[in-house]
Amino acid sequence: MGKKRRVVLPAVSLKDQPEEELVRRLAAAGWPRRNRAVGLRLGLGDDAALWAARPGYETLLTCDWFLEGTHFLKAKHPPDSVGWKCLARAVSDVAAMGGEPRCFLVGLALPMSATGDWLDGFVAGLRRAQTRLGCVLAGGDTTESERVLINVAVIGEAQRGQTLQRHGAKPGDLIYVSGRLGEAELGWRRLRNRKEISGRDPLLHKHLYPEPRLKLGAWLANRGLASAMMDLSDGLSTDLTRLCAASRVGARVDSRRLPVVNDAQLSREDGMHLALHGGDDYELLFTAAPPNRKRIPARLGRLQLTEIGVVTRDRRVLLARPLGGELGRDSKRTREEPLMARGWDPFRRG
């Protein structure tokens, strides 16, 4: 299904039943009414969708906001990135439990000005994500709004009793992250400061088209290798604090181990800041008992896995830094400082 097909959605006419028209145009974009592979029995167009759970599995439910002005800017984010990302970030919550996505509902509130080309691009991105992530549109609700409001609810599944949750980390467990941290935030900085956008920039790509770590999540869950897991959506400092709170433990992160962004123009200190507090990476954060260390490879496919610290009994979340500054990498002596949750929070400013 890698073929690029441009979905053309003309601007919605206002004459007769505009909301119907919008739903019909969405439906005409080729969303399936049924999809056996994911259990969808009745999709768009009725009061509710019908879906069949798989025997032996349990159902995962999650929803995520994606709001113009808060999570994306219409002037900066291409509409197909908005379509991709609104689904990808909700699916990331399913990856974080070790599950597989099945289908989704989308609440879409649009200004009239976004019902033409913008909607066309949005739908193209959403369709691409649907195919790539194996998560099929089951239904939704449309209405008008002054700015674009999106809420995506994802229904996923995991084999019964095999999900990984935020609680479960034990003192002594090792802490791991996938990928490199802070890349998406750096991509966002670049996008903000640029007039011309190149889709080739991998950091920009990570910000615009994040890939939920579904394979890694399911791999860890099915093998029982991790004790706790969550996705990194708001930055390591905030999300690790959440995982520790849920597990009633603390953590000590070794700054020298952090997989920071590879970028020549970036100081080590700046890279560290991005890795600790940058949001939107959608990498996985997980803990594993020490005997599992040898079963966790340095890479799963092309995805890097890095041990960054250890779970502690003491409930504080600490960052251990080399005494001689970040460049004193050979120094074995470190000082520990509290790692404050400084990731993204919509209710905090500045």
Place this chain on the structure above:
Amino acid sequence: MGKKRRVVLPAVSLKDQPEEELVRRLAAAGWPRRNRAVGLRLGLGDDAALWAARPGYETLLTCDWFLEGTHFLKAKHPPDSVGWKCLARAVSDVAAMGGEPRCFLVGLALPMSATGDWLDGFVAGLRRAQTRLGCVLAGGDTTESERVLINVAVIGEAQRGQTLQRHGAKPGDLIYVSGRLGEAELGWRRLRNRKEISGRDPLLHKHLYPEPRLKLGAWLANRGLASAMMDLSDGLSTDLTRLCAASRVGARVDSRRLPVVNDAQLSREDGMHLALHGGDDYELLFTAAPPNRKRIPARLGRLQLTEIGVVTRDRRVLLARPLGGELGRDSKRTREEPLMARGWDPFRRG
């Protein structure tokens, strides 16, 4: 569970992790982490909720917007009505398929000014609806916004193969509605024009605290009495047009049979207009084959059921009115006019 318990949610402090704090306060309001009766295995607080589908049932999925300025006004609608109604209207879609609600996800975007008393009232209404409708909070997402934005996704269930859908109406089938139509719209008119609000006014109550027709929906579905069904959210003219389009049929509605609002101050013509085009009633609209007529009572419990017309092969939706005007009720001669979809549509103005 009819006890009134006031849930006190102090204004969220901004100091440390405001979003966490908001989620914690929501969680502290007594939402269950588990609920065996509805299959909830893991509620609020992780990346996703865990829910177990019932064997022999299929899952119903639906979501609904409830936006300040579009669906409610902060100055007019008490916060506990907003909490009740945002869940009730989404659950109504489950009733419309003949299913039972199980759990829901809520996306909640709030201005800081609504995190104190307003949130307190909202949560009280939402909790009351949760208990009354048997639909349990499973998870959600919170963020900040200039106005209150709510999106509710409901997960329901129905015995496999027993759901009622919008398609399925056959020419010759009889058309029924529950309750009286236009009451909620009239309630809204009153609310708009009043300074003092009395909770005792039944029309106001219907507008503020609609009751999804779960019993009727399940009763019809389990007995196989209806051929098609949907809920009346946007007005009969709009919703009947939708049902006819899905079933590829038309309809002839008899104006004299419409269960209009009982109100001395309202002209018959005005009452008719409200019954045809008024939104927000959340009554059920269904069709039944003529042999089932004798099995459909005039009332189910206290809920009135009214036969209002007939399904036609010709795809037009028509309103038959007595020749001598609405008061010529004894006249057997009628004229037919097209019934245009003039119900609520967020994309149409005026």
